[in-house]
Amino acid sequence: MLGEKALSLIRELQRTSDVTPPVFNDDGVRQVLEEIKSLFEENRRDVDSAEDGQSGLLPAIKLRHYAVLRNKRCVLAYLYNRLQRIRKLRWSFGSLLPADVKYKLSETEVSWFNNYNKSLAMYMRSIGGDGGFDLTQDLKPPKTLHVEVRCLVDHGDFETQDGSVIALTKNSQHFLLRSESEYLIRQGILEHIVH
Numbered sequence: 001m002l003g004e005k006a007l008s009l010i011r012e013l014q015r016t017s018d019v020t021p022p023v024f025n026d027d028g029v030r031q032v033l034e035e036i037k038s039l040f041e042e043n044r045r046d047v048d049s050a051e052d053g054q055s056g057l058l059p060a061i062k063l064r065h066y067a068v069l070r071n072k073r074c075v076l077a078y079l080y081n082r083l084q085r086i087r088k089l090r091w092s093f094g095s096l097l098p099a100d101v102k103y104k105l106s107e108t109e110v111s112w113f114n115n116y117n118k119s120l121a122m123y124m125r126s127i128g129g130d131g132g133f134d135l136t137q138d139l140k141p142p143k144t145l146h147v148e149v150r151c152l153v154d155h156g157d158f159e160t161q162d163g164s165v166i167a168l169t170k171n172s173q174h175f176l177l178r179s180e181s182e183y184l185i186r187q188g189i190l191e192h193i194v195h
Contacts, residue, residue, distance in 0.1 A: 002067040006074035021085045024106040039064045149190040
């Protein structure tokens with residue numbers, strides 16, 4: 001059936017969470033591109049025949065043309081959605097992707113992530129004065145400067161901005177600056193205790 005492979009790519013994205021993309025379906029994308037090429041070649045042959053006076057081919061040409069356009073839209077939607085998810089990963093996990101997430105990406109997507117990472121880092125260095133400004137630090141506007149956090153894993157020593165060292169051991173609770181704890185919260189090392 002025309003367009004079934006392209007539609008399966010979209011369904012694959014809908015079945016997965018919005019956080020991480022599924023494993024890149026290289027075979028599915030290749031099959032859709034082959035179908036597009038095949039439909040295009042059939043249309044080219046029929047257009048040549050239609051120019052010779054066979055006007056009865058026009059409905060089939062139109063059907064295949066719309067199938068080509070639909071397949072292109074589905075592949076582009078698949079790729080764009082994956083890039084949107086990868087961009088969100090940069091803001092969630094930081095500049096290094098976990099191995100289980102990186103495994104799911106194609107080489108081109110890993111390259112795109114690295115380029116996006118470099119561009120974002122260069123932009124953050126260019127704003128906010130001498131040291132730059134880390135835009136990934138506060139994803140939500142803070143209500144207070146300090147937060148109470150609980151350590152979820154044994155992380156070891158952590159040096160705060162004022163130079164003091166805190167031992168982050170499992171189930172220990174601390175009162176830290178939001179700016180210091182936000183990144184560790186996103187990594188799953190600390191959890192914010194809400195009263």
